[in-house]
Amino acid sequence: MPVIFRWEGIRFHFFSNEGNPREPIHVHAQRADAEAKIWLYPEAAIADSEGFTRRELSQLLRVVEQNKALIEEAWHGHFR
Structure with missing residues (x-):
């Protein structure tokens, strides 16, 4: 699970196995x-979320x- 960056205590990452065929480019915030x-x-668009407020999702x-x-x-x- 490569972490790309952190912001305000939130980790932005993706998974090494993003489906087969691979899903389009996206990021997970956790x-x-x-x-x-x-x-x-x-x-940028929310695909799915749980636990974040609407304000946080906008941020x-x-x-x-x-x-x-x-x-x-x-x-x-x-993914090269």
């Missing part, structure tokens, strides 16, 4: 009491948009 899966394209979307290049680089570097 803290002890909450979890979300966020698609990157066509724009997560902004953070993912701001770090889209970093997430993509980590994803493509891992």
Whole structure:
């Protein structure tokens, strides 16, 4: 489970086995009491979540948009 970065106590990561065939590029945001899966394209969007408030989900979307290049680089570097 490669961790890409941390923000406000939330770990942004993906799993080494992201399905077969592999799912489109996305990132998981996780803290002890909450979890979300966020698609990157066509724009950042919540795929699934549990435990985050609506406000927190909006913040997560902004953070993912701001770090889209970093997430993509980590994803493509891992799955080469």
